[in-house]
Amino acid sequence: MKATQSVSSTNPFSVAAQESELSLEASRSSRYAVEIIDDICSASFERWIHAHLNGHRVLVVMTPTVYRLYSERLSACWSALDVEPRLFVLACTETTKTIDAVMDVCRQASMADIDRRGILVSVGGGVCSDIVSLAASLLRRGVSHVRIPTTLIGQVDAGIGLKGGVNLGALKSYIGCFYPPKAVAVIPTFLQTLGEDGILQGIAEIVKLASVCDKELFEDVEAAIATLTRSRFQEPQRVARTVIARSISGMLAQLGENPFETSTLERAVDFGHTLSHPLEAATNYRLHHGFAVAIDVAFSAILASRLSLISEQDALRIVRLLVNAGLPIYHGRLDGSLVEHAFDAAMAHRGGAINLVVPTSIGQHTFIRHTNHLSMTLIRDTIGWLENESRRKGGSCQWTADSVKKAAIAAQSDQ
Ligand SMILES: NC(=O)c1ccc[n+]([C@@H]2O[C@H](COP(=O)([O-])OP(=O)(O)OC[C@H]3O[C@@H](n4cnc5c(N)ncnc54)[C@H](O)[C@@H]3O)[C@@H](O)[C@H]2O)c1
Missing domain, CATH: 1.20.1090.10 (Dehydroquinate synthase-like - alpha domain)
Structure with a gap:
């Protein structure tokens, strides 16, 4: 199944013209697609990688667990690119979600010679994408980034929105940015290796959205909750895919109104x-x-x-x-x-x-x-x-x- 959703927005910035003043009006618009792709080892994922990364200097950031489980399968995708990406394995936990982690990514980006056309790729959960998005917003005053979220929260929430950020002590996400990705690939088969807690945490975000925005989504989850959890969102396949797709489109609809x-x-x-x-x-x-x-x-x-x-x-x-x-x-x-x-x-x-x-x-x-x-x-x-x-x-x-x-x-x- 392949589903594409996009969010499009304009962020106007203007300085009101006064008679005695010169003025500047600048606006930034952004549009990105969230594509649901069936598997890592698929022609559609290879196409996605090629379309978004080929010809650019690339830094791929992934967590140790994701590296252990998926680096081999993913390396086949990177190897098809013109320029070999640099890989950085970064421990991503809520307590290490700090500006230091962002600086680590920035240092790795400089080692990878990331230029203005360079691209950062986050392959991991919400902590990883939050850190990488913030790093991308700062590097050379902004380079592109794409996300390959590998947790359920990442796929229905953290990885598909416009924000990045890190904690400042007890102040959650106090340092952050609105910095939309260039593209997002959601591959539900990543969820097979997620622990039960990881699935439950994602379900919490889905229930959150469904409870206040989407009755049909709520009912789909309600009817299949035990199987969805047990199968790590692989079964019933049609329901699992529908729940993910509906959660994404609901989230994008909300974000698109007020990005x-x-x-x-x-x-x-x-x-x-x-x-x-x-x-x-x-x-x-x-x-x-x-x-x-x-x-x-x-x-x-x-x-x-x-x-x-x-x-x-x-x-x-x-x-x-x-x-x-x-x-x-x-x-x-x-x-x-x-x-x-x-x-x-x-x-x-x-x-x-x-x-x-x-x-x-x-x-x-x-x-x-x-x-x-x-x-x-x-x-x-x-x-x-x-x-x-x-x-x-x-x-x-x-x-x-x-x-x-x-x-x-x-x-x-x-x-
Ligand atoms: N920016 C936003 O809009 C936004 C929205 C919601 C949540 N968030 C943030 O997201 C974070 C939570 O994200 P999360 O739930 O993805 O947790 P997480 O990023 O902490 O990841 C949890 C763990 O799962 C492991 N993991 C990732 N993918 C795996 C896989 N496929 N198989 C096995 N293990 C895997 C990771 O290595 C990590 O250790 C919080 O910091 C939250 O604040 C941000």
């Missing part, structure tokens, strides 16, 4: 990304991004049901899907002060409003802009409900709308 986050700071794809960043940082990044997203999604859904923004039934459906997938909905570091801190950080990042994305039904959403209605009692009780439910023996599928309602009434009577 540089200049037209609005209300973004549906921020669902699950308000508490998750401080939560990851509070665990010294031991809690993976995808798991933190799952907890944030569960929190936001239950909070919304207590505010009567979504039916209890739909909120429970979202939480149940997370739990049935095997995702966490609670973490010991999630408490009232972390949520307060997360809201403050969100306001600093989102122009003074928290813009907390919450579902209003499966596939629909709204934004909570201010904290007025978010009392500490409500927040603590929402957390308490998640804690209790996550501890219940055999936790999944046990919730009833009634149990959420009782907890909501208890929370309100406390206010």
Whole structure:
């Protein structure tokens, strides 16, 4: 199967003309395609490599695991190129996702004589593509980069967007850029070797998108969750490919509306990304991004049901899907002060409003802009409900709308 999606955008920059001033108006537009390719060892991947890399100086960056598993198969693709690429194996973890890693890539690029037409290639997960994208944006004030995401998060989220970035201590993605890739190749067979956690983390991002933007996607995942997880997204093949393709097109549609986050700071794809960043940082990044997203999604859904923004039934459906997938909905570091801190950080990042994305039904959403209605009692009780439910023996599928309602009434009577 081959599917191509593209995002096209213009980023205008202008200096208003005043009578006494000279002025400059500059705009940058970008367009890239995300191509779903069946396998590494395929004529279509060879064509993709050739089309995007041939005739350029290339630096390929991959993680040690990806190198161990795939370098041999990939080397056949590189060897067909006119100029042999330089290969750099970089340990990519959340704690090494720093400006030092970006500098390592830049040094390797200089050793590879990357010129203005040079291209960086990231082959790995979201950490790898985030580091490489930022390095590409800085090298010679910007060289091209292409991505070959090898994790599920990479294929449906991190690898297909316009951003790169690294952490500054506890400040997640504090140093970053909007720097679209030249092209992205999504090859689902990479997922066969991903650990179960890697699959689950990707599912968290898919559930995030589906819950607030795409009911049909939600239902596809809901119906096949066990097989998708067990088979590492290889079976049922048609469903797995559809879920990946639909997640990509949904994400690109969202990004295409507001690619540089200049037209609005209300973004549906921020669902699950308000508490998750401080939560990851509070665990010294031991809690993976995808798991933190799952907890944030569960929190936001239950909070919304207590505010009567979504039916209890739909909120429970979202939480149940997370739990049935095997995702966490609670973490010991999630408490009232972390949520307060997360809201403050969100306001600093989102122009003074928290813009907390919450579902209003499966596939629909709204934004909570201010904290007025978010009392500490409500927040603590929402957390308490998640804690209790996550501890219940055999936790999944046990919730009833009634149990959420009782907890909501208890929370309100406390206010
Ligand atoms: N830029 C964005 O828009 C954006 C969006 C979402 C997430 N992110 C970032 O992405 C990161 C998470 O990415 P991730 O989930 O891909 O994790 P990751 O990049 O940490 O990769 C996880 C591990 O999987 C290994 N791996 C990769 N592919 C493999 C394969 N095919 N088989 C076996 N092992 C493989 C890697 O070597 C790595 O050790 C976070 O830092 C998050 O902030 C960025």
